[in-house]
Amino acid sequence: xxxxxxxxxxxxxxxxxxxxxxxxxxxxxxxxxxxxxxxxxxxxxxxxxxxxxxxxxxxxxxxxxxxxxxxxxxxxxxxxxxxxxxxxxxxxxxxxxxxxxxxxxxxxxxxxxxxxxxxxxxxxxxxxxxxxxxxxxxxxxxxxxxxxxxxxxxxxxxxxxxxxxxxxxxxxxxxxxxxxxxxxxxxxxxxxxxxxxxxxxxxxxxxxxxxxxxxxxxxxxxxxxxxxxxxxxxxxxxxxxxxxxxxxxxxxxxxxxxxxxxxxxxxxxxxxxxxxxxxxxxxxxxxxxxxxxxxxxxxxxxxxxxxxxxxxxxxxxxxxxxxxxxxxxxxxxxxxxxxxxxxxxxxxxxxxxxxxxxxxxxxxxxxxxxxxxxxxxxxxxxxxxxxxxxxxxxxxxxxxxxxxxxxxxxxxxxxxxxxxxxxxxxxxxxxxxxxxxxxxxxxxxxxxxxxxxxxxxxxxxxxxxxxxxxxxxxxxxxxxxxxxxxxxxxxxxxxxxxxxxxxxxxxxxxxxxxxxxxxxxxxxxxxxxxxxxxxxxxxxxxxxxxxxxxxxxxxxxxxxxxxxx
Numbered sequence: 001x002x003x004x005x006x007x008x009x010x011x012x013x014x015x016x017x018x019x020x021x022x023x024x025x026x027x028x029x030x031x032x033x034x035x036x037x038x039x040x041x042x043x044x045x046x047x048x049x050x051x052x053x054x055x056x057x058x059x060x061x062x063x064x065x066x067x068x069x070x071x072x073x074x075x076x077x078x079x080x081x082x083x084x085x086x087x088x089x090x091x092x093x094x095x096x097x098x099x100x101x102x103x104x105x106x107x108x109x110x111x112x113x114x115x116x117x118x119x120x121x122x123x124x125x126x127x128x129x130x131x132x133x134x135x136x137x138x139x140x141x142x143x144x145x146x147x148x149x150x151x152x153x154x155x156x157x158x159x160x161x162x163x164x165x166x167x168x169x170x171x172x173x174x175x176x177x178x179x180x181x182x183x184x185x186x187x188x189x190x191x192x193x194x195x196x197x198x199x200x201x202x203x204x205x206x207x208x209x210x211x212x213x214x215x216x217x218x219x220x221x222x223x224x225x226x227x228x229x230x231x232x233x234x235x236x237x238x239x240x241x242x243x244x245x246x247x248x249x250x251x252x253x254x255x256x257x258x259x260x261x262x263x264x265x266x267x268x269x270x271x272x273x274x275x276x277x278x279x280x281x282x283x284x285x286x287x288x289x290x291x292x293x294x295x296x297x298x299x300x301x302x303x304x305x306x307x308x309x310x311x312x313x314x315x316x317x318x319x320x321x322x323x324x325x326x327x328x329x330x331x332x333x334x335x336x337x338x339x340x341x342x343x344x345x346x347x348x349x350x351x352x353x354x355x356x357x358x359x360x361x362x363x364x365x366x367x368x369x370x371x372x373x374x375x376x377x378x379x380x381x382x383x384x385x386x387x388x389x390x391x392x393x394x395x396x397x398x399x400x401x402x403x404x405x406x407x408x409x410x411x412x413x414x415x416x417x418x419x420x421x422x423x424x425x426x427x428x429x430x431x432x433x434x435x436x437x438x439x440x441x442x443x444x445x446x447x448x449x450x451x452x453x454x455x456x457x458x459x460x461x462x463x464x465x466x467x468x469x470x471x472x473x474x475x476x477x478x479x480x481x482x483x484x485x486x487x488x489x490x491x492x493x494x495x496x497x498x499x500x501x502x503x504x505x506x507x508x509x510x511x512x513x514x515x516x517x518x519x520x521x522x523x524x525x526x527x528x529x530x531x532x533x534x535x536x537x538x539x540x541x542x543x544x545x546x547x548x549x550x551x552x553x554x555x556x557x558x559x560x561x562x563x564x565x
Contacts, residue, residue: 001173005135005166006031009099010039012142016177018070020044020061020426022054022419026074027114029101031166046426046455049447051078053419055085056445059094060420063406064381065427066221068095068149075102076114079160080121084413086156087125091410092242093219095154097145098122104164105133119160127155135168143175151180153306154219195320196327200335202301202318206275208343209235210295212258212287215242215409216280216304216324218402222246225328226279233277234338236347238266240281241394244405249398250378253344255351259287260545261391264354264554267545269347270295271552278302280324283313284410293550303327356395357556363512364535365389365436365464369396371515372434372462375523380432381424383407385417385441388470391541393436415444421459422452432523434460439489440469446498452528453503460522461504461530463495466537474540478560499530509533 003011009032013021021043025033036045048054051073058069069089073082079100089096103112119129128148130141138161145157203209211233217226223246230237230253237247238258247254256263258270270276276298281287288294291314299317302310303324310319320327358366369392372380378398383406384390390407399405406424408416421435442463452459464470469487476484496506507518509531522529542556555563 001171002169003172004031004035004169005138005161006035008135008139008170008172009142009161009166010035010043011172011174012139013043013070014039015143015174016068016146018043018068020046021070021072022046022048022057022061022423023072024048024051024054024074024078026078028075028103028163029072029078029166031163032072032099032101044426046422046451048419048422048451050445051081052085052415053422053445053448053451055082055096055098056088056416056419057423057426058096058098059085059089059416060383060406060423061427062089062094062096062423063420064403064424066403067427068097068146069423070097070099072099074114075100075118076116078114079116079118083122083125085419086122086158088408088411088413088416089156090125090127092408093154093215094156095149096156097142097149098156098158100158100160101166102131102160102162105162108162119158122158125156126158129158130160132159132161132165135165135170138165138170139172143177146177147180192320192322195318196330198318199301199303199320200331202275202299203233203277203335204338206338207340208273209233209275209277209338209340210270210273210298211235211237212270212276212278212281213237213239213243213246214279214281215240217243217246220280220305220324221402222280222325222328223402225325225332228332229328229335232332232335232337234340234344235277236269236344238262238270240284240287241407241409243281244394245399245402248400250400255347256356257394259284259551260289260547261395261541261543262551262554263356264543264556265347265350267543267551267554268350268354271297271550273298276300278304279328280304282309285313288313289545289549289551289553293552362536363510363515363533364539365392365533366396367512368462368464368515368533369393369436372519373397375516375519376432380404380434381406381428383417383421383424383433383435385435385437386412386414387438387441388474388539388541389436389438389441389464392464414441417441418445418448418461421461422448422457425457425459432460434462436462436464438470439463439465439467439495442495443493446495447502449499449502449504449528449530457528458526459528460519461499461528463530463532464535465495465532466535466539468537470539471541473537477538477540479546495530495532504528504530506530506532
């Protein structure tokens with residue numbers, strides 16, 4: 001059938017099963033929005049308050065559902081406003097297609113109004129980018145974009161279309177999306193069966209194995225395989241920020257997060273193990289600390305879908321490149337149950353000796369997270385911004401399922417959480433979706449509360465309000481002689497009034513006794529609600545490892561007090 005380019009864009013979205021798009025219209029993309037208008041019963045478009053919010057919403061939708069998230073923007077500043085969201089998705093391997101439109105083809109390269117080379121701008125932060133200048137290749141380009149976004153190690157793909165292409169016509173023929181074959185550890189020249197044999201042999205030799213679970217376990221849908229593997233390997237399990245929920249946070253073998261704000265049990269245990277098994281993890285500097293001292297007593301087995309991650313940060317003894325779900329399935333099929341009673345007993349003693357703890361005499365974020373976990377029975381989708389509240393949310397909420405903790409891990413994007421929460425709720429309307437933000441982060445994209453109220457998206461926004469940039473202040477306290485340069489936010493901003501002014505409900509929480517009733521009320525209201533929770537300005541996230549130090553140097557408040565004494 002003969003269709004315009006704009007109509008082809010919409011038909012291709014329908015081909016891919018897209019039901020929700022986040023974006024903001026403008027001059028060059030008007031044809032696409034006109035086509036969307038005619039298909040509003042098939043594709044829901046959510047108009048965000050800012051293009052960055054659209055990118056984060058598409059990201060949150062993708063992370064929480066496993067589908068490809070889609071965002072749209074017009075040329076120039078509309079497109080560049082997507083950049084931070086695209087980079088956030090790229091760093092955390094999130095499948096996303098960003099569709100932008102540019103000036104007419106004859107105007108390209110002439111500094112035309114709202115012209116920018118967005119494909120060039122985003123080249124380092126996308127898996128691939130396209131500039132479509134011919135309507136005849138538009139449909140296949142969009143199809144390729146979706147295939148690239150969700151295949152192998154997922155990531156964002158940009159499709160930039162000149163405005164005249166959206167107006168031009170060509171023949172369109174519907175095509176069913178080809179099935180995506182995950183990278184099945186079948187790289188040229190790699191003896192995968194041999195690698196798996198070596199991995200199994202290494203596991204059988206180990207006396208003190210430790211499993212380190214990363215975001216790849218969530219992306220590959222390998223939760224069941226990870227659970228079975230941990231049982232068969234007889235090993236304790238720690239995770240990264242991105243790996244939350246891939247292994248049940250309530251399981252006895254689970255020891256908490258690893259790294260800069262990981263538990264002492266995980267950090268000490270990994271430092272003592274003789275085999276570290278990394279599952280879909282990339283050995284981030286926030287996990288490793290000092291690479292020369294990281295797991296220095298251990299051999300390293302690394303399983304990852306991306307060959308570029310092998311030996312990039314930490315040298316491995318054995319590696320298997322492939323989709324984690326399949327590789328673990330094959331290992332589980334041949335691995336006999338291993339027993340390490342003395343090692344497990346030692347790790348359990350560490351768990352008992354070094355529990356997470358906080359001052360429970362005052363209102364604090366850890367207390368709020370524990371109450372939220374209790375009230376929601378650990379079933380909510382939690383999004384966060386970046387900072388102290390992010391770490392507390394990772395430490396004190398018990399994630400038992402994948403795709404329930406959404407946070408900017410690689411890029412550390414302040415302002416990520418609210419848009420992501422809107423996207424998560426759009427993709428999971430039956431789940432409770434809660435964003436945890438510090439007051440500094442919340443200021444960055446709090447305008448997205450207007451998006452939530454416009455569509456009556458019943459999210460809960462919890463602001464952990466200490467009137468400072470908490471994580472930066474923590475560093476200033478510990479390492480910069482308490483010189484609080486530009487980290488104090490004591491001003492006249494009233495977040496409850498802001499929320500109400502943007503059409504949401506608001507509750508201020510100042511005591512522990514008010515926490516549970518406020519959360520329960522917010523859930524029951526089924527409208528967007530903000531909880532402004534006032535906590536002390538000098539609360540700190542512990543344990544902590546100084547940047548670049550061995551993770552075995554983890555210290556907490558008690559250690560700090562002893563040192564100061």
